[in-house]
Amino acid sequence: MADPEKRVQSIIQKLKAKAHKITPQRLAIAKILAVSEGHPSVEAIYEQLRGDFPTMSLATVYRNIVLLKSLGEVLELGFPDGSNRYDGKRPVPHPHVICIQCGKIVDPVLDSLDEMKKEVAGETQFTILTHRLDFFGICRPCQALKK
Ligand code: ZN
Numbered sequence: 794m795a796d797p798e799k800r801v802q803s804i805i806q807k808l809k810a811k812a813h814k815i816t817p818q819r820l821a822i823a824k825i826l827a828v829s830e831g832h833p834s835v836e837a838i839y840e841q842l843r844g845d846f847p848t849m850s851l852a853t854v855y856r857n858i859v860l861l862k863s864l865g866e867v868l869e870l871g872f873p874d875g876s877n878r879y880d881g882k883r884p885v886p887h888p889h890v891i892c893i894q895c896g897k898i899v900d901p902v903l904d905s906l907d908e909m910k911k912e913v914a915g916e917t918q919f920t921i922l923t924h925r926l927d928f929f930g931i932c933r934p935c936q937a938l939k940k
Pocket residue numbers: 892893894895896897931932933934935
């Protein structure tokens with residue numbers, strides 16, 4: 794699932810299955826999301842593609858992300874200030890660690906996550922469908938800046 798080329802192929806297949814055209818812009822956006830280096834924002838993807846597609850608008854990038862999100866191929870990390878970020882590398886819900894200084898977002902590997910889900914289900918008697926789990930902190934480079 795982490796292989797970017799496989800992720801791109803999976804996104805393309807999903808688009809084709811729903812009769813969506815594979816435009817060059819759409820493909821380029823999918824390729825960036827398949828890697829999701831640093832969990833990019835709409836603006837970051839737009840900036841990255843501006844050179845190759847000078848006539849493409851920010852709204853086009855946004856619309857394509859919304860489409861891929863609706864197909865379950867992109868995970869949206871929503872924040873109250875509207876600075877949403879996206880993960881197309883791992884589109885299923887998973888925990889994130891967010892630097893409050895520079896906005897870096899990384900995926901921690903948590904062995905305890907399955908245990909936590911069982912605990913929550915047991916305690917609340919809910920059928921757990923999904924989760925969002927964000928840890929906020931200060932990354933190593935930002936810690937170094939403060940010294
Ligand atoms: Zn940082």
